[in-house]
Amino acid sequence: MxxxxxxxxxxxxxxxxxxxxxxxxxxxxxxxxxxxxxxxxxxxxxxxxxxxxxxxxxxxxxxxxxxxxxxxxxxxxxxxxxxxxxxxxxxxxxxxxxxxxxxxxxxxxxxxxxxxxxxxxxxxxxxxxxxxxxxxxxxxxxxxxxxxxxxxxxxxxxxxxxxxxxxKQLDHGDQGFVVQDNCNQCRVCEQVCPKGNIKCNGKPEFLHICEGCYACIHHCPQNALHLKSERSSLRFRNRNVTLTEIMDANRQVLL
Structure with a gap:
């Protein structure tokens, strides 16, 4: 199967x-x-x-x-x-x-x-x-x-x-993303993005091919990525899944 x-x-x-x-x-x-x-x-x-x-x-x-x-x-x-x-x-x-x-x-x-x-x-x-x-x-x-x-x-x-x-949401939905100053350039956002929409030459840059999944926001270890329109700053990952598993599933760049 x-x-x-x-x-x-x-x-x-x-x-x-x-x-x-x-x-x-x-x-x-x-x-x-x-x-x-x-x-x-x-x-x-x-x-x-x-x-x-x-x-x-x-x-x-x-x-x-x-x-x-x-x-x-x-x-x-x-x-x-x-x-x-x-x-x-x-x-x-x-x-x-x-x-x-x-x-x-x-x-x-x-x-x-x-x-x-x-x-x-x-x-x-x-x-x-x-x-x-x-x-x-x-x-x-x-x-x-x-x-x-x-x-x-x-x-x-x-x-x-x-x-x-x-x-309204796809592609240019990332224009509503905000990168705060506590970003430490860890590149997790780049590695969990399923579309290769994020490039990190320093702080993340968005390429406007967004899927609207918010994986980058939910998995940021510093909670440095936000939506202008978000209802709260609390983030979520299913407790039965690791960050490594999500990076392995979605990573679009070779490290």
Whole structure:
């Protein structure tokens, strides 16, 4: 079983680890130019961005060829997923993928413009993450066939929000980033960026090809990176994932 994942703060990587199988980082696959994959089962794990797919996941699926007898996907989200999975199903059809299992899992929301991390962490127990994961892992291992579909107004709402997110948040979204004076030029931000959007010749410089994932902000050891519009300065990384794992998954530069 092959699992392709994209992660910024570790939620999706943790889900991929729990499912088990061979794990492949989507940013690394794109960087290495690998686009032909075959296995008995192939899965995708990724976060919900603007009620749809992260652009990097969309690009990977469209550029690649997949052959399997069982396709599955799990989308992580932290507040509301709406009809984000419909986006995946449509893109899958364009790529010749017929999904047998698609599900979503409620986890910690790390979207700094809308949510205070203090509030999100206080809700962690109520989200019953491990209970959800146990069920999803069991269903995938049993090769259950089930696709979550949301209809009606949820689909229209999701398309509208995703269009707005793609237009306003991506690429030049990094213009809202602030580098404070306590930056010690450690280059962690450069190494966790999945798009190669950050170059550190001294303090970080942004190249305006931002994915809007905020990995650079959440993982800065000095808490020196901020958003002008952030709700709090507290940062988040899934406790089951290390910073090294995220750097290995997303690093776009050779050190």
């Amino acid at each position: 092959k699992i392709f994942y994209f992660t910024a703060t570790g939620n999706s990587l943790y889900v991929a680890k729990r499912i088990a199988g061979e794990r492949y980082s989507i940013p690394q696959m794109l960087k290495e130019g690998k686009n032909d994959f075959e296995d008995e089962a192939i899965g995708f794990v990724f976060p919900c961005y603007g009620f749809g797919l992260p652009r990097i996941v969309l690009d990977f699926i469209r550029k690649s060829n997949f052959r399997a007898t069982y396709f599955f996907a799990v989308m992580t989200y932290g507040n509301m997923a709406a009809a984000g999975l419909r986006h995946l199903e449509n893109v899958g059809k364009e790529a010749g993928i017929q999904f047998h299992y698609i599900n979503e899992i409620l986890m910690i929301d790390n979207y700094l413009p809308l949510f205070r991390m203090e509030d999100q962490l206080a809700k962690e127990d109520a989200k019953k993450i491990e209970e959800q994961l146990d069920r999803i892992v069991g269903e995938i291992n049993s090769r259950e066939k089930r696709v979550i579909r949301k209809r009606g107004g949820s689909v229209f709402f999701s398309k509208l929000i995703h269009h707005f997110f793609a237009k």
